[in-house]
Structure formats: structure tokens, C-alpha cells
Amino acid sequence: MRVKSLNIKNLRNISSTQIDFDRCLNCFIGDNGAGKTSILEALSVLSKGRSFRSGQISSLIGPSGKNFQIVCKIENQAGVQHHLGMERDATAWFARHNGEDVSQLSELTRLLPYVLLEPNSHTLVSGPPDTRRKYLDWGVFHVEHAYLLLWRRYNRVLKQRNAALRQANKLVVESLDGQFVDLGEKLHIARERHAGVLNKVLEKQFPLFSDTLEGIQLSYRKGWSGESLEEAIQVSTTRDIEKGSTGPGPHKADLIMTLNGAPAKERLSRGEQKAMTAAMIIAQAQIISESGETPILMLDDISSELDEVHLSQVLKAGERLGAQILLTGTVLAPPIKSCEGSYKVFHVKQGSIDPFTV
Numbered sequence: 046m047r048v049k050s051l052n053i054k055n056l057r058n059i060s061s062t063q064i065d066f067d068r069c070l071n072c073f074i075g076d077n078g079a080g081k082t083s084i085l086e087a088l089s090v091l092s093k094g095r096s097f098r099s100g101q102i103s104s105l106i107g108p109s110g111k112n113f114q115i116v117c118k119i120e121n122q123a124g125v126q127h128h129l130g131m132e133r134d135a136t137a138w139f140a141r142h143n144g145e146d147v148s149q150l151s152e153l154t155r156l157l158p159y160v161l162l163e164p165n166s167h168t169l170v171s172g173p174p175d176t177r178r179k180y181l182d183w184g185v186f187h188v189e190h191a192y193l194l195l196w197r198r199y200n201r202v203l204k205q206r207n208a209a210l211r212q213a214n215k216l217v218v219e220s221l222d223g224q225f226v227d228l229g230e231k232l233h234i235a236r237e238r239h240a241g242v243l244n245k246v247l248e249k250q251f252p253l254f255s256d257t258l259e260g261i262q263l264s265y266r267k268g269w270s271g272e273s274l275e276e277a278i279q280v281s282t283t284r285d286i287e288k289g290s291t292g293p294g295p296h297k298a299d300l301i302m303t304l305n306g307a308p309a310k311e312r313l314s315r316g317e318q319k320a321m322t323a324a325m326i327i328a329q330a331q332i333i334s335e336s337g338e339t340p341i342l343m344l345d346d347i348s349s350e351l352d353e354v355h356l357s358q359v360l361k362a363g364e365r366l367g368a369q370i371l372l373t374g375t376v377l378a379p380p381i382k383s384c385e386g387s388y389k390v391f392h393v394k395q396g397s398i399d400p401f402t403v
Contacts, residue, residue, distance in 0.1 A: 046158060046338040047369045048088065049126070052116040055107035056090075057083040058396035066369070069386030070360070073373045074401065075393035081373035084398070085161070085343045088371075091115045091131050092157040094138060094150040103135040111135070119157060121338055127156055151193055158187055158338055160330045162323055162359065163345035169325060170318045171310045174299035180329070181265075181300060185239045187333040187340070192235055199228040203296055211289040218282065225294070226275045232295045233267050233274075239332075240265035240300060246331055250324040254358055257317050258324065261309050264301045269293030320355050323347075327362045334366055342368040348378040356380050 051064045058080050073081045086096045086105065096105060106113050112134035120126045131140040131153075140147040147153060160183075168176050185192045202225050209217035244263040251258035269277035270293070277293035278285075285292050302309040302321075313321060326342075333340050342363040348356055357380035363370045364386055372381070377390060392401040 046119060046121050046156075046341065048157075048341065048371075049118045049120055051084070051087060051118075052114070053084070053087050054114040055109045056087055056105055056113040056115065057107055059083050059087075059398075060107060060109055060396060062396075062398045064391065064398055066371075067387050067389040068369060069364070070370045070372065070381065070384055070388035072377060072381055072388060072390045073371070073393050073398070074375065074377055074390060076375060079393040080396040080398070081393045082345055083396075084393075085345055085371060085373065087115045088117070088157065088159060088341065088343070089161070090133070091117055091129055091140075092154050092159060094153075097161055097163065101135070102133060105133075106135065117157070121156075129153055129156060154186070155190075158333055158340035159343050160326050160333070160340050161343045161345065162326045162347050163343075164347070164350050166322045166326065167315070167318045167350075169322045170302060170313070174297070177300040178296075178298055180325070181236050181239060181243075181298075184243065184329050184332055185235050188239060188336045189235055195228065195231055195235065199225075199232050199295070202228060203291060203294065207290050210285050210291065213286050215282070215286065218286075222275070222278055225291075226278065229274050229294050233298070236295065236298060237265045237267065242332060243325075243328060246328040247324060250328045250331075250362075251321070253362070254320045254324045254355060255317060257313070258321055261302060261304050261321065264303070266299045266301050268295045268297035268299070316352075319350055323351065323355060323359050327359065327366075330363070330366055330368060334368070339366055339368050342366075342370045344370065344372040346373050346375075348372075348374045348376075353378065353380055360384055 047068050048066050053059050054061045073084055075081050086098060089097045112132055114132045116130040118126060118128055128143050131138060140153060142152060169180055182196060202221055206218060206221045206225055209221065240263060247263060251261055271277055274293065281292045304312045310318065330340050330342060356378055360370065360380055364384065381388065390401040391398050
């Protein structure tokens, strides 16, 4: 999948712009705060309904009105073009696909898949389990199309169960347990299956990024003790009522990374953790690509995080996948000029985006 053009109005400091993309590599160069990341944010919002940066949707709205607009023309691997558009204010969104209203944002997500590597991505290795669960869920969503509905149903029942626990209503808790167990075990199976595929892909990816990553193993921890989720919640019900929240379940799952039997984050330097994160993002892109459309590879200011060798490896890996690459930075990194495919460079200055001749 490739983005052909992107129109942005009133998003952060971008008042109005149109970008015509190269099919391979697109570099956005400018000072910090110029608006480079906002271009990637626009695609993130159009795909997922939210930015990958923290903050409320209201913080995305520029000074020229109470909403922002994003319009995008994309082309899938079969050569079929789609027109996507979104208008959003602080409380509501309105989206269209080929002139038809969109009722579920997941429709746009499937049409506009992407993977992202940015300065905070290293928390995938060193951060809390929630970061790794989101990483797994994003991958499973693009591989198993029924997964989103399963994930939503599980989280809805989890919220209902937690509400009943806070009220110490044991009868309601028990009435929800059957559905909670059924959905939870299905969610676990889908994640565990995906984690197994991911581990196999990463066994080949890790050595490409660093010799020190060879031997790292990934395993999926399901989020409860014992074989049966049903038994686990029966044992924990009294404790759950005391705490007002559900203990065991896939909402407590984690992707465990070890090197020679010890947690990888304890054995790896900060630079090695960043290289490992890059390998994991590329592996996810490969798995998504093999199941359908190749996602966009968005690289936000990673030349400040990765040295030239590792940046070159990321770019080459993206080229091997046939992914369209969008990269931001304060300067044009040397590895870009050695890329085999075509590329465009854009200069970003105070929200204005203009083609730049190297």
C-alpha cells in the first residue's frame, strides 16, 4: 500500500498543504518544531483516529478553526486507488471512503496500515507490559480480521466485571465470568499464535541488526497462573473484590524477552535496545505484509536515535519489503543517498512543506 497524495488543513502548525509522495522513500527535513512529525500524525489520525503522540485530540487542532481536515489518496498493491478523508473537532469525527460515509474507523485502519519507529519506541523493550500488548494487538489485528471484534468484546466484559467488583456484587461478577473466560481464552490463543510467528521472524531479523541480539528469545506470558482461566478467576474473586479490579486474564499478559536466560533489557545497552526495537518493528511489518497489504514504514526522527549503520539497515529492510518509507529528521542522513529506490526530499519550515532538491 502506498500514499499518493495527502492534504492537511489546520493540523497543529500546518494551516494548509498538499504533498505528492514518491512511491519509495520520502524525507521531511527541518528544524525541531517545524511540523515534520505532524505529517506522520496526520496519517496516524486518518488510520487510527488518534495520534501516536500523547495528548488530547484538541491539541492537534490548529489556530484557524475548531477542527482539522485530512484527505488522502492511496493505492493498494493491486493498483486500486482509494480516497480517504476525515474531519475532526475536539469531540467528534466524520470520515469518508470513496465518497461514502464511514461508520467504523477500523475500515480506514485496514485500508491504511502502518508501522512506526520513533524516539520513544525503545519502551517496547524497556517499558511496561501494556506497550508490548499494544504491539501484539496491532499485529494480530492486521493478520486476523475477526480479532478487533473479539478484543472489543473482551474489554467490554472486563469493564463490566470491574464495575461489579467495585460494587462487591458477587452475583453479577459470577454471571459475567463465563463470557469473560470464553473471550479471554480466545484472545490469548490469537496472541500466542502471533507471538510464535513473531519469534520465528525475529530469529532471522535480530542478527541483521546486531550480533549482540542473536540468541534473544520471545515468549508470550498469558496473564494468569495454571492452565485454566476459569480456575484462576475463581481463586482470585475474593482478592479481586478487595482490589476492585480483575487480576488474572489477558489484560495482564506480556511479551517476555530473554537473552541467555536473563531479561533482555538488563543485558542490552540503550543502543542495543533501540536496535532490537527496530528489528521488532520491521518484523511486524513483514508479518503484516505477508498477510495482505505492505504497511507504510514511518520513521520519526530516528537518525537522532540510531547510528548510520542501523539506520541504513532499517532503510534496506524497508526496501526489501517493498514498503513506502516516510522519514523525518533535522538533516538529510547519509544512508538515504545510498538507497536503491527513488526518493523525494521535502523541506518543512513553520508548517510549510516544499520540495527540496538535493
